[in-house]
Amino acid sequence: MRVPVEWLRELVTLPDGVTTEQLAARLTSFDLKLEEVIGGGEVVGPLVVGRVLSLAKEDQKNGRTINWCRVDVGADHNDADGGRGIVCGAHNFVEGDLVVVSLPGAVLPGGFAIAARKTYGHVSDGMICSGAELGIGGDASGIIVLPPGDAEVGDDAIELLGLGSEVLDLEVNPDRAYALSLRGVARDTALAYGLDFTDPADIEVTGKGDGYPIRVDDSDACPVFAARAVTGFDPTRPTPRWMAQRVEQAGMRSISLAVDVTNYVMLEIGHPIHGYDRTKLRGPIVVRRANEGEELTTLDGVVRSLSTGDTVITDDRGPIGLAGVMGGEETELSASTTDVLIEAAHWKAPMIARTARLHKLPSEASKRYERGVDPELPARATQRVAELLVEHGGGVIEDGLTVVGTAPEHAPVVAPIELPSLVSGVEIDAPSVVEALEGNGCEVALDHGTLTVTPPSWRFDINDPYDLAEEVLRVVGYDKVPSVLPSAPAGRGLTTTQQLRRRVGLVLAGDGLVEVKTFPFAGPADWQRLGLPADDPRRHQVMLENSLSAEEPGLTTTLLTGLLKALVLNVGRGHHDVRIVETGRVFEPRAGDPEAPIYGVDRRPTAEEFAALEAALPAQPQHVGLVMTGDAERPGWGTAGRPVTWADAIAIVQHVAEVLHVGLVVEQAQRAPWHPGRCAAFVLGGVTIGHAGELHPRVLKAYGLPPRVVAAEFDLDALIAAAPEVGPRPDFSAYPVAKEDLALVVDERLPAATVRAALLGASDLIESVRLFDVYVGEQVPDGKKSLAYALRLRAPDRTLTDADIKAARDAAVAATAAIGASLRT
């Protein structure tokens, strides 16, 4: 809400010496937060009113035509020839017009200093100004032409145009609808300073009965409807400058006297008003629900298709206005309107909010209605508008005043007198509580410690006892709230899951991965790049109604979408070694498109209801995803270095699992977007919880990434859920170790994991098995590979004999023979 300070000061006489800054700070502490102070001293004089004496059009070489003018700027400023020579590029004025001239020495907004300067072959001794140049808006292509009689030559234009005046731009929260008016802001200002104020809605209504015929069929949406007519109005009369200025300072456009008056009164007392050209109305006005498919052309020229959710104002032809939101084009006030029917109706907030939202049509009127407008005002608003129209545009106010309905009454709020103190933690005595509430306009009764508070008609946010606390505290001051640290009962600390998630984060950082945060949005283009098969369930995503980008219409099902984009960015910025990781949720829709129930709010949903709600939500497991490129070990003075490989990706996942004491089974797998021959699946209790390996060359090509990028992704929730509460017991023997090496020739396709498992299971004496070489070549047959293992043998209770060692070795050979291995000779 933009509040011209001069207007506000007219309604409240502030104590001497209160500056605009102080006023703004005080209002901010009263829940009317200052956004900014607009205007005030941006233009420094001399800025005067001038009359164009002569005007010569001169064509220039650059194709432009300029006006070489003589302007009378008043005796104080004229040169010896009784004027000044000024070059002006605008063409919306003629000889004799009153214009605004900035003279050398003036400074315009933006620090634009005016000086006499040579241009187009003349010395231009000042500038004829447009509204834009003075920072008051308007079309920059045309200069300001003042209406005749509005000012005298030589007048100070700074004062005339209100350029010195300041405007407070206040942020009005949705609960303070009344503050969308000078009336409301003035009331709070008076309350803040403990002063009286002039209520501009204190209007005596003169009309009575028998006005324009009106019927309200939808009284749920429209509890009060008032209408009043002015006839014989002169539509050619201009809006008085002070009014146009206030309307524009408040952020609205000055259009015509009749429209400006309706807007002015809305700004003044907060009640939206609609004016009809009465001669265009056909028959009585009826307020009703719209029929499905009915149409209305609103005054912005848009044809709106209506539905039964909309309330409309109609005459014999059908809808002529969308209630509380926007009027219709056919009956709008025009440059020839002489008979005006003034409508001031009280519309219910929820209906207006729905309609404005449905038609995507927020207006100054709907903004006020959906927050709440004082229902006592309709008749008074029509009176005020009628009086202003007649005062400035002539004509007569008709006696007939139609008022249908009565203002709904507020239920009183009952609360103990101590409540504001209990809620705020500030000691507030009973008289202060009563005084603060009365200052807000409430009627207050105090009986044996119980407050009965009837809120004023303009307040819609005082319904509950706690609402009283806020109004009282606002007056007492939020800065009075003391600081008291509450003592919570002993807590249980972080949950195991929370602790393990942190641990995994540290392990990943320890493995040289840099954490990133990407956005979880993705779409078919991503699935295409990742090479997901058409029937891949990961293509089935949670879609958004209003995604920000058509490329990413829904939520992702894999962290690799965001990670690969981040990798592309890093590689594009010239980083060679990039290892990035993300921990975040992926989103998996439930089958059957479930709908989340909407319950009432008067009680807690039952356990079953809550479970139903949970069951409708998509599964959102936390995953860990990582991608790596470049060197796992950089080449240096002591090492040749080593590029990152598929094995690094697998090793990191296994490292995380080991830290959590979870035994993951690694299996050969084929899954997009991985290389079909270089992809591992991690299996936990028969369920695959993740994959790792090298990415498919086609995928890397699609992303424009270098070859051999590796990646992993796994379900962190599943891994953590499998973590035992207590880790394994340390179990080792102090007896000496015996070492045996074993080279086995096996089928090339036989997974090393199978051989390892066979070795470990061969004998209790085999303490550990380590693969130290893999050989494929001349010394083994085609289709075979040689795996060399170092076995460590140990008994828990004795030193091993040669016979023990031989037996264990034989057992190992026999166990591997069973899966097709033979000893390499």
Next chain:
Amino acid sequence: MSAPNSEYDPVEVTPLRADEVERARDAALSAIAAAATLEELKQVRIDHVGDRSPLALANREIGALPPQARKETGQRVGQARGAINQALAARTDELEAVEEEGALVTETVDVTLPWDVAPIGARHPLTTIQEHVGDIFVAMGWEVAEGPEVEAEWLNFDALNLGPDHPARTMQDTFWVSPEKAAMVLRTHTSPVQARTMLTRTPPIYVVCPGRVFRTDELDATHSPVFHQVEGLAVDEGLSMAHLKGTLDHLAQAIYGGDMTTRFRPSYFPFTEPSAEMDLLCYVCHNEPDAVAECRTCRGEGWVEWGGCGVVNPRVLIACGIDPERYSGFAFGIGLDRTITSRYDIADLRDLFDGDIRFTEPFGVEL
């Protein structure tokens, strides 16, 4: 070797003569002293202590002496051999020390050679700050609560006193899950976690909920469709706004240091009543009169906006099944992205989300 002979006079056995023993000993000692390396000393040992050395050979003759002569002669030879062995050991130590010293000098390396072959990881500051704030509250006995990011409309709005026609719903630019009748949203705040907590626990409740939230803002230097919050909720008997202020002051001090404080300005949130905007004393200028005017962080205000808070609206308690006659509560929410960008003077919010490793790396694993 001679056979045992009672008549045998040791003096007559040449190698056992005292002067001979003395000569052999002296020869050995001077050879030991003359050995310059462990290698030479090894030869000296063979020559003077080994099986073929004069004293070893002499020693063998002792057995042939008559018993009366054996003791004296044995002593003489033994002392000589002892002296030699002692000298040998001492010289060995000396030479070893010299050689080791030499070896250490040769093995000297340039320790300033960089060994940076292993990559170094780092955690995102938004992760770390969530954990940090969690720890501050856990230390006070609070617990850390979590919830889903795709949330039921009822929990994100209705349960929090944001009815279907509430103007605040349009203020919040919500991502709606398709189709709209699914009644699900990307949570616009972490407040539904508060509702979930109240729905599934009984007071006293003291929880913080850090997490990722969503609004339909286009990404630019100061806005992001994805951002992070931490919210706190306490529901207990006798809680007031004063406890809220105390909690926030404590949080400010735990993050920014001893003298920090917060201030309240009235505001509006549907789920709290009274509601307040919360400002943090500027952690750069501390609103000191001589510094505040020049301060870039708070732009001369002395305070920086930190979040919103208030007393839990009893309507929210009712929707969550908590008796508002018995219990009251307070809640607060703080934007973590802004906390990071302002604390580390990061001009562009996009740096937090575009994934350039140079953003995260400097943070290591702690803030």
